[in-house]
Amino acid sequence: MKNVAEMRPGEQGIISGFTDDQLSVKLMEMGCLPGSAIRFNFTAAFGDPVCISVSGYELSLRLEEAATISIIN
Amino acid sequence: MVTPRKLKVALAGNPNSGKSSLFNYLTGLNQKIGNFPGVTVEKRSGFCLMAGNVSAEIIDLPGAYSIYPRSLDEQIVAEVLLDHHAPTTPDKVVVIVDATNVKRGFLLLSQIIDLGLPTILALNMMDLAAKAGISYDLNSLSKKLGVPVVPINARNGTGLEELKKIMCEPPNPPDRQINAIWKEAKEAVKELRDRLGVDNDYEAYQFLEQPKSLKFLGDERQRVVDDIRKRYEFFPGKFQGAETIQRYSYIQDLLNEVSLNTSDxxxxxxxxxxxxxxxxxxxxxxxxxxxxxxxxxxxxxxxxxxxxxxxxxxxxxxxxxxxxxxxxxxxxxxxxxxxxxxxxxxxxxxxxxxxxxxxxxxxxxxxxxxxxxxxxxxxxxxxxxxxxxxxxxxxxxxxxxxxxxxxxxxxxxxxxxxxxxxxxxSCSARLPVFTILIALVVPNQKALGFFNLQGLALMGMYLLGFFAAIGSAWLMKLLIRVKERSFLIMELPTYRLPKWSNVGYTIVEKTKAFVFEAGKIILAISVILWVLASYGPGDSLHSAEAVVLEESKNLRLTEDGLADRIAAYKLEHSYAGIIGKAIEPVIRPLGYDWKIGIALITSFAAREVFVGTIATIYSIGSVSDSDTSTIQQRLKSEINPETGGPRFTPAVGFSLLVFYTFAMQCMSTIAVVYRETKGWKWPLIQLAYMTGLAYISALLVFQILS
Structure with missing residues (x-):
């Protein structure tokens, strides 16, 4: 399944699940909920970290953290 | 008559929700910074004058996204809100939520409501929400949540009178639980409530979920919690993910009902x-x-x-x-x-x-x-x-x-x-030391017809410091082991114009913290150093004048010259001078003599003191500090009695330069590290590390160059 780290700037998707239990609760608290729409905005230089929009918030994640969010689009 | 217990109000909310603005608005300059007992987290509290001359204590809790802590700061929020029977327990909790996007704020709010403390919802940034076209049915929101709701704007104070009024009303604990605890946890929660008399289900449930936040319980009752946790196989965060999802779905339903307008x-x-x-x-x-x-x-x-x-x-x-x-x-x-x-x-x-x-x-x-x-x-x-x-x-x-x-x-x-x-x-206090030493050992020439050698050397010292910092960081990354996992997951908040009064409060707060906490140590050390440099054993200093007069009666010295000699004699025979001589064997491999040793000791107060001490010890004290050329000439003509050559050879000069780049020659830094890390462990490690690094590097430089 595709994950957020593989998205391109401007791409959108729906969060389908998480692959890291410990991180998933933190991500959910910040508004990344299964079923929410997620948009990949841009990355910093060297492609890491990344900026996403979800539930009306702009979040920054490290690439390895983004890779734990599975999406469908 | 018993004086009524002072009202205590805790402010809770997400980071960037405007909590500090609200706190600054309520307390003004009546703020004080303390510590939460036993931890290194700063506690901001202050007093707010309410109607009828009642004053309330306002406690600003660290910003948090949920009651489940993910940092020391957030753990404080859990500890304060879980402990319901302490003198420090807040009578009311005001939860501040950013009205432009309430979901995440409501997650924390719903958890706090479930803990059963009297809660008030302050919807902040109503102006921005209005601009974005967002509006809520506040009456219905208040009814559904079972807590009072106040729309405010913490930037200009709108709604704060209303908020204060509600704070003063008799405490009215929420009458409902938003989220029922899990079936699987019910039995454990019931047993815990029976055995410890915990007020409500969610509070008891949190006891089981986060045993690290329960120091307030004391050993005996913590053992009861541990016992129950073991028997029911609880581990931290067991149901946290499921709870978060459930709460968000409740919030989504709630918003569908009370949102009058949502924004694009x-x-x-x-x-x-x-x-x-x-x-x-x-x-x-x-x-x-x-x-x-x-x-x-x-x-x-x-x-x-x-x-x-x-x-x-x-x-x-x-x-x-x-x-x-x-x-x-x-x-x-x-x-x-x-x-x-x-x-x-x-x-x-x-x-x-x-x-x-x-x-x-x-x-x-x-x-x-x-x-x-x-x-x-x-x-x-x-x-x-x-x-x-x-x-x-x-x-x-x-x-x-x-x-x-x-x-x-x-x-x-x-x-x-x-x-x-x-x-x-390399800080600015090193600059005078660098300037003098570089002028002493680096010729004032142009290299490649363009670069000034002395300028290059100075830049080299800055780069050396920078690379030492980066390299040491890398080394410490390998040495310091922690279980805490590093993650970023951070909000990029919407840009806003800064609120200038908040900037002012920050300046006042930081200055006060430095003057009153680090300042004490700086004052103590500087007095000690002064005593060391001005007193000596017995009456050796009292006789200084007579001795110097006797020694130099054939020299026809001017009055200034004589005073300089007396000052040098006094410094040599003071405790600092004695220590300087005592450490000579240790610093000799670096190429230093006892005179430089004295300068090393006195400049522990601050690096720039090196220049003044050198001036005194070489009897040129009456020359002003800014006139460095005199000091340079004097240093250039200083002879090393062992070699017959100049004392300040390039090897000695570069060795000193490197020493001052690395050494922790600054008591103020030690004091401030002590304050920031809340203990002597890190400042002492740092002192040892930097002094060791300075010593070894200076040793290498001297031995290679000489």
């Missing part, structure tokens, strides 16, 4: 546009480094005038005291030990104020989060944090405010490493 994201378009420039892969970095350069320049340039003013005022006060007080040990302690010591603390205030004005603006505007975003990748390689850039750069001006600025780093390990390596950046 058009109101954010300016922020998005700004990000496309400020976070641009090339422009973003150019802009950031320009801002850093500007901060660095202003600390250097703007702080100089007030610093010179403070310096001269304390010097005047000191000489005034000498002239009016009767001569005696107490008077000279006051005039030459205490007053200059206080002056040595005050002199840092301009730099601290300027740096924190900038940092506060960066934080308030939302730019600081972008700094982390841009720098995270690079800094992480060295065990640092994206936010470490600001302390490291400001360290070039002065390590004191720079170390205080590491507060913004959430991760403990990354913050500790930043604190440990920041003093390696």
């Amino acid at each position: 994201t058009a109101w954010k378009k300016n922020s998005v546009r700004l990000d496309s420039i400020l976070l641009h892969k090339a422009w973003g970095y150019i802009i950031f480094f320009t801002i850093l350069f500007l901060i660095f320049q202003s600390i250097f340039a703007w702080a100089q005038v007030p610093m010179d003013f403070i310096d001269s005022q304390f010097a005047r006060l000191s000489s005034y005291l000498i002239s009016v007080l009767p001569p005696g040990p107490l008077s000279s302690l006051l005039a030459e030990g205490v007053v200059p010591g206080i002056g040595g603390i005050m002199i840092f205030i301009p730099q601290i104020a300027i740096l924190f004005a900038f940092i506060s603006i960066l934080e308030e505007s939302g730019y600081m989060a972008r700094v982390v975003f841009m720098m995270d990748k690079v800094m992480r390689k060295f065990g640092l944090n994206g936010k470490s850039v600001v302390p490291l750069m400001s360290g070039v001006a002065c390590a004191i405010p720079a170390i205080m600025a590491t507060r913004t780093i959430d991760n403990w390990k990354e913050r500790t490493i930043t604190i440990l390596v920041t003093p390696l950046m």
